[in-house]
Amino acid sequence: xxxxxxxxxAAEGGAFLxxxxxxxxxxxxxxxxxxxxxxxxxxxxxxxxxxxxEASAEGRPRGMGxxxxxxxxxxxxxxxxxxNAEPTLEDPS
Numbered sequence: 001x002x003x004x005x006x007x008x009x010a011a012e013g014g015a016f017l018x019x020x021x022x023x024x025x026x027x028x029x030x031x032x033x034x035x036x037x038x039x040x041x042x043x044x045x046x047x048x049x050x051x052x053x054e055a056s057a058e059g060r061p062r063g064m065g066x067x068x069x070x071x072x073x074x075x076x077x078x079x080x081x082x083x084n085a086e087p088t089l090e091d092p093s
Contacts, residue, residue, distance in 0.1 A: 043073040
């Protein structure tokens with residue numbers, strides 16, 4: 001299965017992905033994405049920890065919260081980028 005998603009935010013422990021189709025809570029998946037900050041692909045095993053199947057009245061988008069379980073490729077480089085990033089309250093979309 002291929003899902004087309006938008007990284008809304010990411011931290012060392014996981015990420016929130018905007019997507020119209022979400023996986024079930026507890027489901028594990030292999031997630032691969034291109035990181036322009038490191039100029040290469042990142043691959044991780046993730047677990048869905050929560051999901052929002054509809055946009056909320058407060059304007060929060062549909063999507064799912066993921067926990068990073070393990071990285072297969074470029075995990076250390078990706079986490080270094082996150083650790084060194086300036087915190088922001090802005091929505092990147």
